[in-house]
Amino acid sequence: MPIGAPERAEARIVQAERLPALAEVVALDIPIGLMDGPDDGPRPADKAARRFLSERNIDRIAGVGSRVFPSPTRAHLAILAAGGTYGDLLGHFRKGQHISKQCFMICPRIIEIDALCRADPDAPLWESHPEIGFAHRAGRTLPSKHRPEGLRARQDLLSEAGFDLARLAAALPDGRRHWAPDDLLDACMLALTGTRMARGTHAGLPNLTDRDSHGLRRVIHF
Incomplete structure (x- = not known):
């Protein structure tokens, strides 16, 4: 969308x-910047994002940390890129x-985006996470998006920001596939996060400087 023009x-x-x-700026809900292997420990951005949601969980919603799943490492992706299965x-x-x-x-999407970023480290692809964005904008962690009250809360926030959700939905292909x-x-x-980033008003988890061994940003921006 044009910067600052959700409508x-x-x-x-x-x-x-x-x-x-x-x-x-293209904000993606895809991990960018990965750990090399499981022995390197969890990704700092994932840990910080789960903590962010927990600290804003004023309604004591169960399981908010599970909204940020642990990212794969390059060792995991190497097996899958070679044709490996989940069982492998x-x-x-x-x-x-x-x-x-x-x-x-x-x-498969993570492998695609990782390849794009490694081929062009200056590509305007930046990792974000919608749950972090919603919690930041609302000032609290919202109910699950799979519950009616959580869906309505997100719709209300976006409508207030200027999005015409009905028009956008009508422009997409029919079918849940x-x-x-x-x-x-x-x-x-x-x-919306992309707009904040283009304006330089964004923040990042765990910070704005973390990089992986290939020099890619290992940050969840919001």
Whole structure:
């Protein structure tokens, strides 16, 4: 969307390789900047994001930390890039070093984005997380987006920001195979984060300077 103009936002589904040309800043809900292997410990950005949600959980909502799943390491991705399966991961790494099924399902996207960023470290692709963005904007961690009150809270925040959610939904392909209602809400929050980043008013978890061994930003921006 144009910077600072949610009312002019457009909704469309694009291939990963087209992302760098979309905007001055493209905020993605995809881990960018990874640990090399499980022995390196959890990613600092993931730990900081879970702490961020917990500290703002004034309604004592159960399980808010699970909204930020542990990111795969490059060792995990190397097995999958070579054609490995989830079972191969379970057999290769000891207990406590496995990734979740949810994480496994988006690993092909993580591999794509990692390749784009390593090929062009200056590509305008920046990691964000919609749950962090919503909590920051609301001043508290919201109820789950899978509950009616959580969905309404997100819709209200985005409508107040200027998004025409009905128009954006109508522009997307029919059918749940391509997208779900909460996907659109997450995308709108990422667009707001992109605006903050373009204006230089954003923050980052754990900070704005953390980098991985390939020099990629290992930061969740919001």
